[in-house]
Amino acid sequence: MTLSLLCLAGDGIGPEIMAATKVVVEAACTRSGETVSLADGEIGFPALNAEGSTIPEQVIEAALAADGVILGPVSHNAYPSREDGGLNPSGVLRKELDLFANIRPAQSFKGLATPTGAPVDLIIFRENLEGFYADKNLHSGPGEFMPVPGVAMAMRLITERGSERIGRAAFDHAAANGRKKVTAVHKANVMRTSDGLFLDVMRRIATGYPGIQYDEVLVDAAAALLVRDPGRFDVIVTTNMFGDILSDLASELAGGLGLAASLNLGPQNAAAQAQHGSAPDIAGHDRANPTSLIGSAAMLLGHLELVRAKALIEVSLKKAIADPRTRTSDLGGPLGTQAFSKVLVDLIQEADT
Structure with missing residues (x-):
């Protein structure tokens, strides 16, 4: 065919x-x-x-x-x-x-130096249709608006269904490809409701994969850890904007966006x-x-x-x-x-x- x-x-x-x-x-x-x-x-x-x-x-x-x-x-x-x-x-x-799902592996190449000198081998599963991105997150109309001149506001959309789909994709990939750990990256200490929902779904999914280690890391700490110790991560699952930013960082650490x-x-x-x-x-x-x-x-x-x-x-x-x-x-x-x-x-x- x-x-x-x-x-x-x-x-x-x-x-x-x-x-x-x-x-x-x-x-x-x-x-x-x-x-x-x-x-x-x-x-x-x-x-x-x-x-x-x-x-x-x-x-x-x-x-x-x-x-x-x-x-x-x-x-x-x-x-x-x-x-x-x-x-x-x-x-x-x-x-x-x-x-x-936006799936972004970050893997360094043999013979090509990385910015930190450390090898990189991880993959990021980024939810691709929700979050803060205004062109994709609502059925009708943008997620950004300006109620009065000089004041701009944005709405963040996180759903149980969207979290479930990206979480399943990340864990299924880990199970099928011999990956040992899935890390959920979030900011639930500040965005308690939206990232709290995301984490609730990730924790529920994790119970169905007893052979895969599961942990959670704040997004700012994840950025620091990627630079200091990229080997700390195996599979990362996260929301749209966080995944967009972290995947660019991880790719640069692996040799460059190119x-x-x-x-x-x-x-x-x-x-x-x-x-x-x-x-x-x-x-x-x-x-x-x-x-x-x-x-x-x-x-x-x-x-x-x-x-x-x-x-x-x-x-x-x-x-x-x-x-x-x-x-x-x-x-x-x-x-x-x-x-x-x-x-x-x-x-x-x-x-x-």
């Missing part, structure tokens, strides 16, 4: 790293004997100029119909207002596809997504490191049970990054985006399956 993947390049460096990702995905699937069909759709400024919206309705429909989505970075901070078509494609897809993979997961749909932004300052210069999007695509292939293709991509990334001669310029190497993707293709073609 051929699986269909919708590729949405986005803005800035998006088209360059998407082209590199597609080449690598096709090479891995060809080498493994697994079949995918890659289709393109336009989002971001190209879609705004052509269709009047940064994510046209037909793109949402195509994403719903596809087996998976590969989502490039977007320049949503530079978009016009929502009324003028400037929607955040990432937020729209998460809501429309019910992508409740290396960080990410998968958005829902009951029926999934979307691979680079953790970093669109970097318009280097767009078109063949300088972007495509590792984040390529690694994210590998996670998507694994989720779709194309495990051989996933392994081929991940092994090729480790080999290329371990060798200073085959790194991109941001990692001190000599290669541009296209040359790096060619190295990965060559490694995939030479690999044992």
